[in-house]
Each structure stands twice: as C-alpha cells, then as structure tokens.
Amino acid sequence: QVQLQQSGPRLVKPSQTLSLTCAISGDSVSRNTAAWNWIRQSPSRGLEWLGRTYYRSKWYNDYAVSVKSRITINADTSKNQVSLDLNFVTPEDAAVYYCAGGFALDPWGQGTLVTVSS
Amino acid sequence: DIVMTQSPDSLAVSLGERATINCKSSQNILSSDKQCLTWFQQKPGQPPKLLIYWASTRESGVPDRFSGSGSGTDFTLTISSLQAEDVAVYYCQQHYSTPLTFGGGTKVEIK
Numbered sequence: 120q121v122q123l124q125q126s127g128p129r130l131v132k133p134s135q136t137l138s139l140t141c142a143i144s145g146d147s148v149s150r151n152t153a154a155w156n157w158i159r160q161s162p163s164r165g166l167e168w169l170g171r172t173y174y175r176s177k178w179y180n181d182y183a184v185s186v187k188s189r190i191t192i193n194a195d196t197s198k199n200q201v202s203l204d205l206n207f208v209t210p211e212d213a214a215v216y217y218c219a220g221g222f223a224l225d226p227w228g229q230g231t232l233v234t235v236s237s
Numbered sequence: 238d239i240v241m242t243q244s245p246d247s248l249a250v251s252l253g254e255r256a257t258i259n260c261k262s263s264q265n266i267l268s269s270d271k272q273c274l275t276w277f278q279q280k281p282g283q284p285p286k287l288l289i290y291w292a293s294t295r296e297s298g299v300p301d302r303f304s305g306s307g308s309g310t311d312f313t314l315t316i317s318s319l320q321a322e323d324v325a326v327y328y329c330q331q332h333y334s335t336p337l338t339f340g341g342g343t344k345v346e347i348k
Contacts, residue, residue: 156337166285166328166339183336217284222332223275225296227284 121145123218123228130234131212137205137235141218141228148194148201149174154222155201157192160230161214172201210235239263239331243340249348256316258343260329265310273333276305276314278325279342285328289314321347 127139139157146153154173160166170182172192182190191204205212213235218228240263250256266273272292277285287296289305292312302317316323324347329340 165341166330168335168337168339171335181335219284223287223290224277224285224330224332224337225287225290227286230284 121220121226123220123226125216125218125228125231127231129232130236131208132237133209133235134207137203137208137212137216137233139203139216139218139231139233140200141202142198142200143220144199146220148199149196151175153220155192155194156219156221156224157201157203158217158219158224159212159214160217163211164214167214169203169205208235238336239266239334239338241329241331241338241340243327243329243343245343246341247344247346249346250316250319251348252321253318254348256319256323256345258314258327258329258345260307260312260314260340262310262312262331266331266333267308268333272308272312273331274305274307274312275330275332276303277328277330278323279328280325288327316345319345319347 122144124142131137154171156171157169170192172180172194189206193202215230215232217230242261244259274292276289278288279285288299293305304315306313326342326344328342
C-alpha cells in the first residue's frame with residue numbers, strides 16, 4: 120500500500136519560498152510508470168494542479184503555466200521523496216497543499232495548510 | 238486548458254434515494270480507448286479520495302452504489318442509494334492532458 124507523508128513549514132512570509140516534502144512509502148519515486156504531483160486547494164481557486172515529476176530513463180517535469188516561473192519539483196531518490204519549492208509567495212498562494220501519486224492522482228498525502236503572512 | 242464543468246453545485250437527496258452528478262469537459266478526453274476521467278470524494282479535513290477512474294471503473298473498496306458513466310465530453314457519477322456517510326463534495330478531474338484540471342465540485346447533502 121502506497122502512502123505519502125507530507126512535511127514542511129505551515130507559515131511562510133510574503134516574497135519567500137514555500138518548501139514542502141512528500142515522503143513515499145510502499146513505492147519507488149523512480150519507478151518508470153509512476154508520477155508524483157503537487158496540488159493545492161483554496162476557497163478561491165478550488166483544486167489546482169501545480170505540477171508533477173516522473174522518471175522515464177531521465178527525469179521529466181510538467182508545470183502549470185500559472186506558477187511555471189516560480190515552481191520547482193524535484194525527486195530525491197536517496198530519501199524516496201519529492202519536494203515542492205514555490206518562490207516569491209504572496210497571500211494568493213495560501214492554500215492546503217497536497218502531494219498525490221500517479222497520473223490519475225491516487226494516493227494523496229494528508230495535506231498541509233500553508234499560510235502566507237508576515 | 239481543458240475546462241471541467243460540474244452540475245449542480247449542490248444537491249440534497251433523501252436517504253436511500255439516487256444522487257446524480259454531471260461533469261462536462263470542454264474537449265474530448267479519450268485516449269487509447271479510455272476516457273481520462275476520474276471522480277473523487279472529499280470529506281471535511283480530508284484529502285480527496287479516488288472513487289472512479291477511466292470514467293467507469295470503481296476503485297477497490299468503493300461501495301457498488303457508486304457508479305460512473307459517460308463518454309465524449311459528458312460524464313455522470315451516480316450514487317444509487319444515498320447513505321449518510323456519502324455526505325461530501327464530489328469532484329471530477331481529467332488527466333488527458335496537462336494541466337490536469339478539476340471540476341468545481343458538487344456538495345451532496347441529506348434532505
């Protein structure tokens with residue numbers, strides 16, 4: 120059974136970087152049919168897919184245009200986890216952030232409520 | 238981007254009655270003879286839970302009162318006999334192309 124455990128700070132100052140990690144158990148981050156996504160949810164934006172990483176002989180990334188200039192998703196094979204960095208955050212980036220596996224988004228991490236405030 | 242439009246925004250159904258949720262994609266989401274459409278259930282304080290994938294395949298452990306149907310651009314999630322534990326928000330989502338996109342959600346309540 121694949122499980123995803125998220126960690127990271129819940130309070131980020133405006134203009135700083137939001138950084139979250141998603142530890143994977145029961146699967147390999149580099150399995151060549153897997154994909155690892157980051158999604159956020161807020162009352163104003165609903166569920167918004169941010170991007171994903173996957174390994175097919177090399178690492179690939181897809182990002183949403185809305186955050187493409189500010190986002191980085193990386194895989195750490197030594198820790199079997201994926202990370203999200205979102206730079207230059209504003210209050211509009213406040214949301215519950217989720218990691219999710221697969222192309223059809225299953226399973227999901229528990230979610231991290233991130234507040235953007237000084 | 239593919240826009241996913243759900244209707245209604247909310248519905249109230251009596252226990253044991255049928256609930257029907259609609260989802261329309263702005264373009265065809267068929268790939269390799271499979272509809273790239275997923276249904277999720279979300280309860281307060283929890284992440285979305287996968288119910289149905291490939292538009293009509295029930296995830297393991299999901300009660301058979303949940304069913305999905307549809308093709309082309311029109312899809313439906315049906316709860317055949319609403320139970321109290323089905324109170325939740327339901328979302329459709331396409332994974333045909335990036336960005337992956339979600340419907341706005343349908344809140345199901347007990348009448």
